[in-house]
Amino acid sequence: MFKRIMVPVDLAHAGRLERALSCAADLAKHYDATLVYVGVSAATPSSIAHTPEEFAQKLSEFADAQAETWGISTQSHAMTSHDPAIDLDPTLMKAVEETGADLVIMASHIPNITDYIWPSNGGTIAGHAKVSVMVVR
Known part of the structure; x- marks a missing residue:
């Protein structure tokens, strides 16, 4: 079903991505x-x-x-x-196309009040990408 899964990573915070990385690896194996x-x-x-x-x-x-x-x-x-x-969302949207991804799996945080004012990166990508997006909390 999926052939290329894109996983955005922030190398400065790789330790916080364990759930998303594990989920992505599991789907890649599957x-x-x-x-x-x-x-x-x-x-x-x-x-x-x-x-x-x-x-x-x-x-x-x-x-x-x-x-x-x-x-x-x-x-x-x-x-x-x-x-x-500032440019993260449009840069990630460009990466979806450049990588030929048919699924994006990305980490997110538990929503808080500011997410009602400024959308999260995961929410923006999920709302605008032409491929399936899984946001992992």
């Missing part, structure tokens, strides 16, 4: 699908990487580690944004 881990970084140095190339390498290493941990096929897709805090 459907013999490839997981494509997408990361978005600025072109400027950050706590994760000094350059976009270094960020892409770290994301690739993350994908390789997930493949080994779960016994699945993985890829990485690094994207650069001028300001990831």
Whole structure:
């Protein structure tokens, strides 16, 4: 049913993604699908990487580690944004098309009052993507 599953990851908060990563790995095994881990970084140095190339390498290493941990096929897709805090949603929407994903699995938080004013990233992607989206809490 699904062949390419996109999983947005924030390498700075990878520890908070366990439920989404586990869910994605389980579905990838079930459907013999490839997981494509997408990361978005600025072109400027950050706590994760000094350059976009270094960020892409770290994301690739993350994908390789997930493949080994779960016994699945993985890829990485690094994207650069001028300001990831502001451009994250449109950048992820672009990544859905670039990766050829037919499902997006992404982590989310428990909704709070601000989500009624500003939509969450998961809510925005689910509301606008042309593919199925699973938001994991």
